[in-house]
Amino acid sequence: MSDTSTMPGVPLAAPLYKELERQMRDALASGEWKPGEAIPAERRLAERFNVSIGTIRKAIDELVAANLLIRQQGRGTFVASHNRDRLLFYFFHVVPENGAKAYPDVRLLSFARSRASGREAGELGLAAGDPVFRARNLLSLGGAPVIVDELTLPAVRFPGLTERQFAGRSSTIYNLYQEAFGISVVRTRERLRATLADADTAALLGLPRGAPLLAIRRVALSYNDVPVELRLSLVDTAHHEYWADIGAPG
Amino acid sequence: MSDTSTMPGVPLAAPLYKELERQMRDALASGEWKPGEAIPAERRLAERFNVSIGTIRKAIDELVAANLLIRQQGRGTFVASHNRDRLLFYFFHVVPENGAKAYPDVRLLSFARSRASGREAGELGLAAGDPVFRARNLLSLGGAPVIVDELTLPAVRFPGLTERQFAGRSSTIYNLYQEAFGISVVRTRERLRATLADADTAALLGLPRGAPLLAIRRVALSYNDVPVELRLSLVDTAHHEYWADIGAPG
DNA sequence: AAGTGGTCTAGACCACCAT
């Protein structure tokens, strides 16, 4: 039953550029090529792999389209890394109505070691009961609290993570993942619902109990679609909106 | 102040393939190339424009990436058109929890000619008071009502649109736009919020008044980013979710 | 000036689809 030799649409040999792409993805996943660093020049790669430069370019094209690499004419091709701007414009979709995007202020509410629920285990590729870290953050935009975040991190991937690290970081959380644990978030999956604020959340956001909130369940994925973080965001959308644009502006 | 000749990042002459892309976009926008039809073969286009085939392919690549064209090996390159699948998997983001995507049943609740509010005019590129059509739909998934849609269409773009057309159509609404009015929706912008059901909406969805609803404000855009439809969707997310995936699976 | 990515060419050959 595992004979794929006659399956339509499944070529026996992948195109050369797909194979090169796979090898480059491995170089990224293994940490051989690190965030922010330049990868070898196209001419060098073409030499190393003994292929035409056009073929190398096609492989790189795919990784650029997937936002894993960034080309800069005259400078080189770089591994995408988490800086404030990337976070803001690529992963953060809550924006003030009639206003410009702003960086959220983050306050850590709680941090604890715990165990994965069945659902969490499924989403994180763990077994139920495996150790996880849980953190709770209050995010403010323009001075006012707007979002309550509940994060769940698989402990295996964040060995020795401490509350100090989490609270004391100067930049974004994804930046911490990247620099302290070598974990790059390259993609997210989000599921949205409307819900009502419970007493606790309402108090944090300065809302009456039962106020409508946008609930965002996010799974953050690293290279090879490995899940590295679960996040439940409860958003007060009285003065903010979630942006979703479908189809490239082109 | 309008001298752009020395602005950095704004080349005086666009690359050839960008110019070709622009011309092909025009062919799409003008209706010279119609949805579902094949465009001329790459070799023919290369001849017509007197460029190398690689340059033509690069231009087509861009339009394929923007979902305006679809390549099919051995058959040709086709103008993207609205069929049920495209609607479902590309533009429709409400899915049942733990279930497969399904086609919604649509029931027309009301249809009327009206005038654009200031906000609507701004979003549709009209003047306040310009004529619009308004329609209200009840969408059911798996037999149960889940979504109330309020549509606003600029009357100029839909000359002679009737309630009969709207109610009696056999396929999707975007299909009607395409076939009866030559309007292709190629992109959407959505803004999401949480809200509470008013009495009217609650009754339609079989919910108590004050139940939490997901409110989706959508602007549908045609070629050249021309807005052609506003839609407010009120979604009961008790058993459904809105899907937003950021970053291509690659 | 040296090194990088970006554009463009001209062609060979392959994989797939229709007939």
Added chain:
DNA sequence: TGGTGGTCTAGACCACTTA
């Protein structure tokens, strides 16, 4: 069998950045 898109090559030259 003829036509289509898909892959790959080998090279020239351009645009941009850095030193």
